[in-house]
Amino acid sequence: MQDLEKNKAVEALEAGTYEIIRKRLQVQKDILQEKLNALNEARKEVFSSTDFSLIANQRINTENNCEARGILALGNLCIFGYNVHFGLRTEIELKDVFSIYLFENNQFIPQSLELINDPSFVTDFKNLYKYYRDSIFLKFRRTENYLYMIFQTSKNAGDEKAFKWLIKGSKLTYQDDRSIHEVVKAPQHEFVWVKTTLEDRRLGVYPHVSVLDKVFIEATGGDITFKVEDNTQTGKGIYSEKVENKDQQLDDAEYYYADLGNLILLRIKPYQEDFRTYVFNVRTKEILNIKILNDAGILLPDNQGVIFPNGYYLQNGEYKIFESELAGLEFFRKVISPNGEDFLYIFYQNKRNIYVLMSYNIIRQQVETPIICNGHTLFYDGTLIFFRSEQEAIRHHQVQIWQTPYSRQLKENTEKKDNFLYKIGNKDIVKAMAESHELIQLINKEDTYEGLYEDIEKNREI
Numbered sequence: 343m344q345d346l347e348k349n350k351a352v353e354a355l356e357a358g359t360y361e362i363i364r365k366r367l368q369v370q371k372d373i374l375q376e377k378l379n380a381l382n383e384a385r386k387e388v389f390s391s392t393d394f395s396l397i398a399n400q401r402i403n404t405e406n407n408c409e410a411r412g413i414l415a416l417g418n419l420c421i422f423g424y425n426v427h428f429g430l431r432t433e434i435e436l437k438d439v440f441s442i443y444l445f446e447n448n449q450f451i452p453q454s455l456e457l458i459n460d461p462s463f464v465t466d467f468k469n470l471y472k473y474y475r476d477s478i479f480l481k482f483r484r485t486e487n488y489l490y491m492i493f494q495t496s497k498n499a500g501d502e503k504a505f506k507w508l509i510k511g512s513k514l515t516y517q518d519d520r521s522i523h524e525v526v527k528a529p530q531h532e533f534v535w536v537k538t539t540l541e542d543r544r545l546g547v548y549p550h551v552s553v554l555d556k557v558f559i560e561a562t563g564g565d566i567t568f569k570v571e572d573n574t575q576t577g578k579g580i581y582s583e584k585v586e587n588k589d590q591q592l593d594d595a596e597y598y599y600a601d602l603g604n605l606i607l608l609r610i611k612p613y614q615e616d617f618r619t620y621v622f623n624v625r626t627k628e629i630l631n632i633k634i635l636n637d638a639g640i641l642l643p644d645n646q647g648v649i650f651p652n653g654y655y656l657q658n659g660e661y662k663i664f665e666s667e668l669a670g671l672e673f674f675r676k677v678i679s680p681n682g683e684d685f686l687y688i689f690y691q692n693k694r695n696i697y698v699l700m701s702y703n704i705i706r707q708q709v710e711t712p713i714i715c716n717g718h719t720l721f722y723d724g725t726l727i728f729f730r731s732e733q734e735a736i737r738h739h740q741v742q743i744w745q746t747p748y749s750r751q752l753k754e755n756t757e758k759k760d761n762f763l764y765k766i767g768n769k770d771i772v773k774a775m776a777e778s779h780e781l782i783q784l785i786n787k788e789d790t791y792e793g794l795y796e797d798i799e800k801n802r803e804i
Contacts, residue, residue: 371785378778381771382705388758389681389768392724392747394701394710398448400741404441407735411695413727414482414489415719417512419457420445420727423491425478427735434471436464439479445721448743460516463505470495470503470519477503481695481717483525489514490525499692528673532641533648535598535609542597546574549592553599557606557622557629561595564588566610568622568629581629585612602641602648604657604797609636621648625792626659638673640687643704644776651689651698654709658783658797664712671698677720680752682769695731701746704776707783724749 385391402410408424420443436455443450470477474495480502483490491505506521507514542552550560550569558569560577569579587594590613598609608620619635622628635650642649647656651671653663670691677686683705689698699713718728726744758764763771787794 367785371782374778375782378775378782381775385763385768385771385775388761388763389752389754391681391683392745392749392753394747395745397725397743397745400448400450400743402441402443402450402729402739402741403452404737404739405437407737409735410717410729410731410739411479412482412717413719413729413741414484415445415721415727416457416489416509416514418445418721419443419453419512420450420719421458421482422739423479423482434468436467439467445727450741457514458507458516460514463516466505466519474503480692484509488517488524490521492522492525528675530638530673531600533600533602533607533639535600535607538597538599543592544572544574548574548577550574551592551597553597553606553608553622554601556624557608559597559608559610560592561585561590561597561610561612562592566595566612566618568620570627580627583618583631586615587613602657603645604659605647605655607635607639607648621655621661623659625794625797627792628659630655630661632663634669634671637669637671638689640673640676642702643685644773646704646707646776646780649687649700649702649709652712654700654702656707658707658780659787660707660783662709666698666712666714668696668698668714671696677748679724679747680749681747681772683772684747686746686748697728699728705772705779707776707779720746720748722750 402422404424406426408426410422410424412423414421422441422443423439426438436458440455440458442453442455442457444453470493476496478494480492480494483492487509489507489509493503495501495503502522503519504522504525505519506517506524508517538551538553544550544552544558548560549562550558552558552572555572558572560567560569560579563577565582565584567577567579567582594613596611600607604624606622606624608622609617611617617636619632621630621632621635632650632653634652637651639648639650642654645657647654651668652666653661655661668691670693671689674688674690674697676688679685683703685702685704687700687702689700690696695716697715697718699715699718701710702708713728715728716731718726720726724746726746726748727741729739729741752768784794784797
């Protein structure tokens with residue numbers, strides 16, 4: 343009896359000690375949050391901070407009813423590309439596919455086609471429509487030094503031709519029409535899928551594959567089962583999905599993984615099926631099926647997690663999936679703001695000419711609501727213009743003009759050059775704020791997050 347009362351007293355003491363520690367952590371967290379807010383306000387006085395905000399709605403007017411396909415900023419000019427149904431016409435002019443506008447005071451002022459009216463280009467352009475009657479304009483593609491006007495030359499996707507221009511400031515110099523091989527896709531995964539081997543097999547009544555001895559996958563008995571215990575005597579796990587071939591054995595499926603720290607990405611190909619992709623969270627022991635991760639997965643900065651065409655998953659367990667019916671999206675490119683705080687990830691679906699723009703902030707560790715559009719461009723000052731194509735050919739094309747942080751250069755307050763923060767530099771301040779915010783998020787976690795205090799201690803040392 344005395345031992346029982348003694349044990350209860352010890353448990354009560356431990357619980358009380360735990361609550362004291364938790365309260366102290368919360369107090370420290372609140373103090374850190376206040377200092378972080380004050381630092382952010384002081385930073386904004388020295389380095390301009392630009393958020394996403396709508397500036398205006400405007401229209402681009404074309405001579406013919408057409409389907410808008412792309413828009414490109416060059417200095418203060420906009421090149422607009424589109425497709426017109428030409429019927430029996432045999433002579434196709436530049437003005438039937440392109441128009442140019444001066445973008446000034448949020449207005450689009452029509453200009454001549456002098457910028458692209460190169461004799462060699464005009465000849466190649468007319469030959470395109472002469473020899474490939476099904477040609478349509480697809481999109482613009484720009485690199486640091488070159489502009490590519492990409493056309494589809496038949497009804498088959500993949501039959502493409504590119505007209506190449508050298509960019510010199512706001513001028514274009516035509517190069518050739520034989521450069522489609524230079525238009526290459528970006529890598530779709532910024533990590534390596536590692537295939538499991540025979541050494542990863544664990545045999546037993548319910549055999550499974552071990553992934554880093556952290557998660558175990560069984561693909562027998564008509565389903566895929568994920569376990570967190572290396573136990574082959576039971577078929578139960580934390581998550582399971584049915585497979586099409588119920589008689590498949592363990593070795594009939596293929597298993598791949600990518601180790602991202604707290605996250606293990608899994609890619610499994612059941613027998614005679616397509617790949618399925620998942621994220622396993624080492625800390626929370628949760629499995630999430632993310633089908634579109636099979637198409638593309640890009641690492642977020644500072645090892646904060648991974649982003650994919652319809653969402654993101656962070657190392658701390660936070661994730662967001664945006665509802666969308668889009669599929670077959672590929673990673674197009676990434677744009678980094680000069681303040682080192684914002685990262686724009688752009689995904690593209692070639693079939694319907696759809697772009698998904700996802701802006702990630704490394705301090706808040708969040709993605710703005712994705713912008714879904716059919717064409718977009720960024721000006722030097724970070725102004726974003728995008729449009730959504732209508733279901734039918736039209737003459738008046740509505741575009742939205744947004745202010746964004748994705749300018750080419752950081753706007754600084756030169757009057758603050760003697761300020762201590764100016765001497766540190768915005769990028770280093772942003773990085774410190776991001777790490778502090780991550781620590782705050784960890785303190786807010788529940789105890790179900792395994793290794794919580796180890797992660798808190800690790801982040802505190804950083």
